Amino acid sequence: MLDTPRSAAPAEDIGSRLRLVRQIYRVTQRELARRAGVTNGAISLIEQNRVSPSISSLKKILDGIPLSLADFFTLNLESSENVFFQAADLTEIAFGERISMRMVGNNIKNRAMQMLHETYQPGADTGEEMLRHQGEECGIITAGCLAVTVGTQEQVLYPGDAYYFRSDIPHRFRNPGDTPCELISVNSPPSF
Amino acid sequence: MLDTPRSAAPAEDIGSRLRLVRQIYRVTQRELARRAGVTNGAISLIEQNRVSPSISSLKKILDGIPLSLADFFTLNLESSENVFFQAADLTEIAFGERISMRMVGNNIKNRAMQMLHETYQPGADTGEEMLRHQGEECGIITAGCLAVTVGTQEQVLYPGDAYYFRSDIPHRFRNPGDTPCELISVNSPPSF
DNA sequence: TAGCATTGTTGAAAATTCTAAACGGTTGGA
DNA sequence: TCCAACCGTTTAGAATTTTCAACAATGCTA
Numbered sequence: 001m002l003d004t005p006r007s008a009a010p011a012e013d014i015g016s017r018l019r020l021v022r023q024i025y026r027v028t029q030r031e032l033a034r035r036a037g038v039t040n041g042a043i044s045l046i047e048q049n050r051v052s053p054s055i056s057s058l059k060k061i062l063d064g065i066p067l068s069l070a071d072f073f074t075l076n077l078e079s080s081e082n083v084f085f086q087a088a089d090l091t092e093i094a095f096g097e098r099i100s101m102r103m104v105g106n107n108i109k110n111r112a113m114q115m116l117h118e119t120y121q122p123g124a125d126t127g128e129e130m131l132r133h134q135g136e137e138c139g140i141i142t143a144g145c146l147a148v149t150v151g152t153q154e155q156v157l158y159p160g161d162a163y164y165f166r167s168d169i170p171h172r173f174r175n176p177g178d179t180p181c182e183l184i185s186v187n188s189p190p191s192f
Numbered sequence: 193m194l195d196t197p198r199s200a201a202p203a204e205d206i207g208s209r210l211r212l213v214r215q216i217y218r219v220t221q222r223e224l225a226r227r228a229g230v231t232n233g234a235i236s237l238i239e240q241n242r243v244s245p246s247i248s249s250l251k252k253i254l255d256g257i258p259l260s261l262a263d264f265f266t267l268n269l270e271s272s273e274n275v276f277f278q279a280a281d282l283t284e285i286a287f288g289e290r291i292s293m294r295m296v297g298n299n300i301k302n303r304a305m306q307m308l309h310e311t312y313q314p315g316a317d318t319g320e321e322m323l324r325h326q327g328e329e330c331g332i333i334t335a336g337c338l339a340v341t342v343g344t345q346e347q348v349l350y351p352g353d354a355y356y357f358r359s360d361i362p363h364r365f366r367n368p369g370d371t372p373c374e375l376i377s378v379n380s381p382p383s384f
Numbered sequence: 385t386a387g388c389a390t391t392g393t394t395g396a397a398a399a400t401t402c403t404a405a406a407c408g409g410t411t412g413g414a
Numbered sequence: 415t416c417c418a419a420c421c422g423t424t425t426a427g428a429a430t431t432t433t434c435a436a437c438a439a440t441g442c443t444a
Contacts, residue, residue: 220392236394
């Protein structure tokens, strides 16, 4: 709010912004279109910047993620050459009210990995529908505890404990404790 | 960013939001239309929520203020019944890079006054074109110093000093010092 | 009070966005 | 290897936004 000119920089590229957000949340154009009540074609055109969506359309689409307009435009995706990142500068993404993550190096091009600083509130859960995607991932717990399910195995991990698995094996994360759980995780290749 | 559902609340009413911002910055529909390269009719329709502007149009309009999309959607205009406001919760508005103000009670309906906590950076100036509008205003300096011009009079005010005048007399504010100037001011009736 | 300037609002036409349906490309399983 | 399922893209037409121009309302000045 304070410094208008500062944040005025990358507001143009709505298309890339939407595509990035959609990929971060791992939704296809068609699925998002279905949730939002628009057509997949519309989303495609918007992501290619071949049209400039009306606020009402964009709102509907973001509701399907869900993400507020304010958060959408506040997302920090400036590309930079930086090597160091202050905690406060990391782009923060929320999944529902209980899971949030700060992204390390998400604005670096052609990178091999995606590092995340994740926080799971007590009871937070990636949900019954198991996650599955290309690549590999690993992580190490830094606070609280985390129940990790990979394939048929489940294990509760405590600070210092870690995991590493191929991401195409169905997996799920859940915080069974009553304090927030923090962990540092890495995906390779980055899926967004 | 953290808590998506929180900020998802009042994102709908783009029209009121735009009208409020425009009035805060004291621009007419036609003047803003001219700056933005759109027609005044378009702005009128948008402010009445009779159309949902495309992002490109909204962007052009906000550029004329100027205000970023992110700031526009981040503006806090929830109406509330609150009596107390934490400093961090006050809606903050920037005029260029040098003048900013936090609004007290801007979300209260049918109020008689608008209180502002204003900050003028060194050299900040409301500009050669004098301000003029309905109502009365007064203020008291709390830090730094402020050169206030009202009609043919000019005076530099220091902490503890104050002013009070009818707002239809042309007036202007400027920080001639080399430290930020802070003051508390009140307009009555509120012009936005 | 009359006249002028300025403000916000409207209606029809032009321009843009959105939908519906089909297309080509990729992946995974039989 | 073929097929089915799914992905994102594209095109013509429907729907919506934006322009242009005229209108009514308000405030200011003579």
